[in-house]
Amino acid sequence: MKGIDSNTDRLLISGLKHGNHTCFEKLYELYATQLFNFSYKLLKSKDAAEDIVQETFVKIWHKRSDIKIKGSFRSLLITIALNDIRASFNKIAKENGLKNDLLYHLSANSEKYSAEDDYERLLTILENIVSSLPEKRRIIFTKKKLEGKKARDIAAELNVSEKTVEYHVTQAMKFLKSEFKVQGISGAILLFILTKFHNRQSL
Incomplete structure (x- = not known):
């Protein structure tokens, strides 16, 4: 996923941590489609990918005050999404084989x-x-x-x-x-x- 300017990220994340809905919505607009595409490549299901996007951003909002970013915001999104995808794979791995x-x-x-x-x-x-x-x-x-x-x-x-x-x-x-x-x-x-x-x- 390609990110946006790091300075813009920092400003939006700062606003997010203070409960600014506009900053949250802007981050969603900037990253939701990219996160969906990433999730869809792994899950091969539009519904499942959409669920991952929604769950990821819900978690971002609920834990906004505790957000600590060592790399980039997109890396944080990927990490959260992969945790949920991991849970999905854990449920379906036995049914769907080697891949x-x-x-x-x-x-x-x-x-x-x-x-x-x-x-x-x-x-x-x-x-x-x-x-x-x-x-x-x-x-x-x-x-x-x-x-x-x-x-x-x-x-x-x-x-x-x-x-x-x-x-x-x-x-x-x-x-x-x-x-x-x-x-x-x-x-x-x-x-x-x-x-x-x-x-x-x-x-």
């Missing part, structure tokens, strides 16, 4: 990453690697790891053996591991992803 698990892990460790750039970069890498798999392997891997289906159900659906399903999943995992390494993905993220893969293999 949300990855996002939840990143949001829980957001101090290690530049929020917007790394979310987008890692998701793009994940999607590109999966899309580059051979068709049959991609289909099996997607059904098993991204959709959370059981191996026996995939085998029945595709008219193959469970061993064939397991083989393609294993080979896809090896490929993912090597590609993530080439892309320079941090060890913590890679370990997290592989752990999730391992946990789901037993389902």
